[in-house]
Amino acid sequence: MEKNDISTHELNETEPLKGTTDQDQTESISQYKLSMRRWPLNIFYSTSVVGSALGMLGFSPITDVMQGIYGVSDFEVQLLMLVFVIFYIPLMFPANYLIEHKGISIPIILATILLIAGAWIRMFANYSFYFILVGQILMAMGQPFVVTAPPKIAGLWHSDNEQALGTTLGSLAQPIGAVLGFLLPLPFISDSDKDSPDGKSKMLFYILIQSIIITVISFPILLIVKDKPDTPPSRSAEEFLKIVPESQVKNFCKLMKNRDFLSILGAFSCIFCVYITLGATVGQITKEFEFGAHDNSYFGAVFAVAGILGSFIHAVPLDAYQKYKLQFIIIGITSVMGIVATTLGLYSQIFWVAALCMGFMGFVLLPIISVSYAFAAEVSFPVNEAHSCGFLQLIGSIIAVIISFVVGILLDSGYRYPALYFLIGVVCIGCICSFFARDNLRKTMSGRRNSSIKSASTISLKQGAGKDIDKLMLAAFNA
Template sequence: MEFQEYKYRWVILLLYCLAEAMNAMVWITCSSITSVISKTYNVSTFAVALCSLVYMIAYIPLVFPSNYILDTYGLKAGTIIGIGITTLGAWFHVGAYDNFWSILVGSILGGIGQPFLLNAPAKLAAFWFRPNTRAIATTIGSVSNPIGIAIGFGLPGIIVTSSKSKEEIGNLMLVEACLSTAVCISCIIFFKSKPKTPPSNSADMKREEFLPSMKQLLKNKNFIMLFIFFAMGQGALNAFATLLDQISKPYGFSSSDNSLFGALVIIFGLIGSGIAGGIVAVTQRYRISCLVIAFGSLGGIVAFLAVLPLESTLWSAIFASVLGLLLMPILPVSFEFVCEVTFPIGEAMSGGFLNWGGQIVGIAEVGLSYLLSNQAIIVGIICSSGILLGGLCMVFVKQDLRRTNNDKVHNLNNELHYEGLVSMLSGELTH
C-alpha cells in the first residue's frame, strides 16, 4: 500500500485543538476568581474549587467508555461527544447571572465531556500524520489544553473587574458559551475520523481489543513507570492550577495577579512544549527529556512557592514562567513516549490511562492541601514530593520505541522489495 499525507490533516488538528481548548477553558475559568465567586454567591472557596475538582473526579470512571468510543467509533464520534457536552455545560454556566449552582452543574457536564477530548491527541497524530511529524502533531494537540487554560485564566481578569458582580460573572460565562458553540458547530460540519489512505504502516495496523490491551498495559514495566511519572507531574499541574488563588491570596496578590501568573505558566509552557516536542521529533530521546522535565520542574515549583512571601508580582511572574517552561512539556513528550512503549495498543487507551493517573493524583493533592490548610509550603511539599517520585520512576524506564521500529522495518521491507523488482526487471531486459 502507498501511504499518503493529506493537507486536510491541519484542518482536523485545528478543529481538535479548538475543541480541547474550549473544554479546558470551561474547566479552569473559576480558579483565578475563586475569592470573587465565593463572596458574590456566598459560598465557600471549597465549593468553588469543586468546579475544577469535578473535572478530575468525572474523568476517573469515564476514561474507560471514552477510550472505547474513540477506538471503536473513531475520532469524530469522540470529538463531537466531547465538545457537544462541553458546550451544554458552558450554557449551564450562563446561569451565573442568577446562582452559583448552575456553574457547578455546568462544570460537571464539562467534566463528562473532557475524557473524549483529552485522550485523543496521539491517536489523531497517528491516524493523520507521517512518523517524522507525529511528535510535532501530538505536541500541538496536547498543548491545546494549556491554551484553553490560559484563556480560562485570562478572560476572567478582563471581564470580571469588580469584587462582587453577578452580571460580570454572567457576561464571562456567556462569552465562553458562544465561543464553545461556534467550535462545536464547526466540528460537526468539518471533522473527520481518518483520511482515505493511512500515512504510515502503524496507522494502518489493527489495534488491540479493549480488555487484552488493559492486561498488556498492566504487564508492561515501562508503562507502569511512565504512568507514575506522568501522574505525579500532571497531578501537580492540576493541583497548582486549582489552588493558585488560595495559595497566593495570603501574600496580597489579587485575582488579576493570579490571572497573570496562570497565563504565564501556560504561555511559557507552550514555548517549553514546542522546544521539547521539536527535540524528541528529531532525536527521539524521550527518556532523557522526561528526566529533564521531572527534575527541572521540581526546582521550578519550589522556586515559585519560595518567592511568594516576597509579595513581589515581578518575581512571582518570573518564576511562574519558569515553572510553566519546565513542567508543561510533560504532556507532549509523555503522550508520544507511551505510544511508543505500548504499541500496538490504541493511542487513546495508553494516553487515556496516563491522564487517568494525573486526575487521581490531582484530586488527592488538592484534597490533602485543603485538609492541611492550603498554605504555600504545604502545597509545595505535596507537589514536589510527587514530582520527585515520578522522576525516580523514570530512571527505570527503557527507551523501547516499538512503533518507530515497526515503521522502520516496514519501510526497509518495501525498499528491499522495490530493489528486488528493479533487479529482476533489469535482468530480464538484459536477456
Template structure:
C-alpha cells in the first residue's frame, strides 16, 4: 500500500485542525487496480452480448425464422430491464456493498450466458431471449458501478481516470459484440452450418465468463480499510446506519436537484441516440451496402474502439482541468457534428468516408458516456455515486428504447437519411440543454479545490470556537 499525502486547504485553521483530527489516515492501496481490472473483465463479458444478435440480424432472421423486430428486441431488452430494476438494484448496492453486488452481477451474467449455450436450435429463439434477459437484468450491478468504485478506491487525482477505466470494460465488450458475431457466424446456405457457428459464439463467451466468476469471488472487496481521499473520509465520518428512509431521501435529493435533473435529460438524449444507432447499425449499412454484414461489424467495432481512446483521453483531461461542464458541452457539440458527418458519408456510398465518420462519432460519443457520469457525481455529491449514475443510465435506457423504435419507423417509412436526421435533431436539443446546466461542482468544493468552502460534518457535532 502507499500513503497519499493530503493537505486540507481551508481558510478557517480551527476548522481545518478539527477536520484533520476526525479524518485520520488516508491511504491508497495497490489492490485498487486489481479491483478495477476485474470489473473491466466482467463488464466486458456482459456488454459483449448487447448486439450479439442484432449485428447479424439478417442471419438470425433466417436461422430462427423470426422477424427483424424480434431480433431488435434482443438488444432493446437491455434498455427495458434497467429502469424497473433501478430502485431495487440501487437499494442493494447501498445495503450490501460492492462485493456482494459484484458477485450477484457476475453470477447472473454467467447464468444467462450458459442458458444461451443451449438455445442453438431453430425453434429455441425464446430460450436465447430468456438468457439475454437474465444477462441484462444483471447489468443493474454493472453499469452504475464505475463512479462508485472510483470514489471508494481511488485518490482525488485518479477518480475521473478510474471511472473512465471502469467504463472501458463496457466499451470493450460492446466493441467485441460488433465484430465477433460477423466474424464467427457466416451467412451459410445450410442452416445447420449457421447453428454450428452460433454454438462457437455462445460457448466461447461461456468459457470466458466462468473463470471471471471465480476472480470476483476471490479478489473483489467492498472498500479499503482506510479511505483514499478527504471526500471519502468525510463520508465515512458522517456515515450512519443504513435505513430505508436514508435511501429514499437520497433519491428525493437527486430528483429535486435541478442541475442534476437537467443533466439527466441531456445524458439520456446523447446515450439514447448511441444505443439506437448501434442497434440498427446492421440495417443502416445493408441499406447502402448489400451483403456487407462484416462491414457493419467493423464499423461498429470502430465506433467503440476509437471511443475507448476518447474515454481515457477525456478522463485524464477531467483529472487535470476539473472543467466538467466545459468538457461536457464540447463533447456534445462534437457528437452532434459526428452523427451529421456519418449521415452524409452514408449518402455518398463511400465506405471509406463511412469508416472515417464512424471513428469521429465514436471518439466523442463514447467519451461523453464517462464524462457525464463524473459531471453527475459533481452535481449530486454527497449522494451515492451508484444512485446518481443509476438515474443517468435509467434515463439513457428509456431514451434508447424510444429512439430505437422511432429510428426503425423512420428507416422503414422515410429512409436512412431522415432517420439519422432525427437523431441529429435530438443531439442538437441535448447540446442546448447542457448549456443551461448550473456549474456547481460540489465534490470539488468538498475537496477544497474550488474557491468555495463546503464541509459535510454532522450537524450535531460541537465545533470549537
C-alpha cells in the first residue's frame, strides 16, 4: 500500500506542473489577441494626418508667389503654416483630456471634421487672402487632437514587438504629408504666376485640388475609428487600461521631475524646431541663395522622403533591441552633421548639391519624432502617452515658433548667414541633451514584471489545487 501511495502521490505532484505549463501557455495565447483592425486603423489614421500636414505645408514652397498674387507680406504667408504650431499650444490640454478620458474616437472625428471644413473654406480665396488664413486656422485647431495619438494607438492596438513600428507609422504621417505638400504645387504653380493676371485663378485651382485630396484621404478614418480592441494585444496594454487617469497638472509635474524625460524634451525640441522652421521659412531662406519655388518643392520633398526612410530604418532595430539611448545619441550627432551639410549646400548655389544635402539632413533629423515619442512613453510610464508626447509637442512647438520668428527677423534684416549659424547652434544644444537620457524603459519592464508575476501566481495556485486533489485520491484509495 505504501508503494502504491507513493507512486500515486508522485504522479499527482508532477502531472499538474507539466499540465499547468502547457495550459498556462494556452491561456496566455488566448488572453492577448491582435485585432485585424489594427493596421487599417493605423493606416487610415495616418492618411488623415497626411491630409493635415498637406494643408499645413502646401503653401510653404510658393510663399514668394503668394506674396505677388495677393499683395501680402512674408510674415502673413508664413502664418499659413505657423498657425498650426501656434494653435497647438492652447488646444493641447483639451485634446489630451479627450484622448485620455473619452478615447481616441471623439478627438479623431472632431479633428477630421475641422480639417475637411477648413480645407473647403479656402475656396473663397478669390475674394480675399484671409479666407485661406481662416481655413488654415480651422485645420490647425483640429491637428492637436490627432498628432499625439500615435503612441496611444500603438500601445492599445499593437503587441509589444510591434509598438515602435506602429508609433513610427503614425509619426511619419506628417513627413509624408510634407512630401505631398512640397510636390503638389509643381504642376499648378510657377514663379511667373506672381506677376500674371491668371495667377489668382491658378492658385484657386491648386487649392481645389489640395482640398479634394485632403477630403479623400481623411474621410475613411471616420468609418473605422474605434477606441480600443475587444481584447488587449499585450500585458502592458492591459495594465495601461487599468490605470486611473490623473490630472494633466499632476502628470506635468511628474514629467518635469523626470530627468530622462527632460533630456528627451531638450533634444526633441531643439532638433524638431529645425523641421518646423524650414517648413515656415524655406522660401525665404532659399531665395537668399537664388533658388525658386520649384527648387523649394524638390528640396522639401527630398528632405521628407529621406526622413521617412531614415525613420523606418531606426524603427526596425528599436523594436528588436530597444537601444533607445544609443539611437537617440546617433540622431543627435548626425543632425548636427546634417544642418552643417545643408548650410554648405546652400552656399554652393548648385541645385543638386543643395538637394543632396537637404536629403541627408532629412534622413538623419526626422527620426527624432518617432524615436522621441516611443522613448518618452517608455521613460514616463505610467503617465499617459497622450500627456508625455503632448508635452513634447507643446514645448517643441513653443520653441519652434520662437526660433521661426528669430530666423525670419534675421532674414528680413539681410542676415542670411547668422540665421543659418543660429540654427546650427540650436541643433548642437539638442545633440548635447541627447547624451543625458537613460534607457529607463519603465513601460517594457512593467509589462514583463506583471506577466511574470501572473504566470508564477497561476502555477502556484494550480499546484496547490493539485495537492488537494492528491489528498482526495489517496483517501478514496485507502477507503
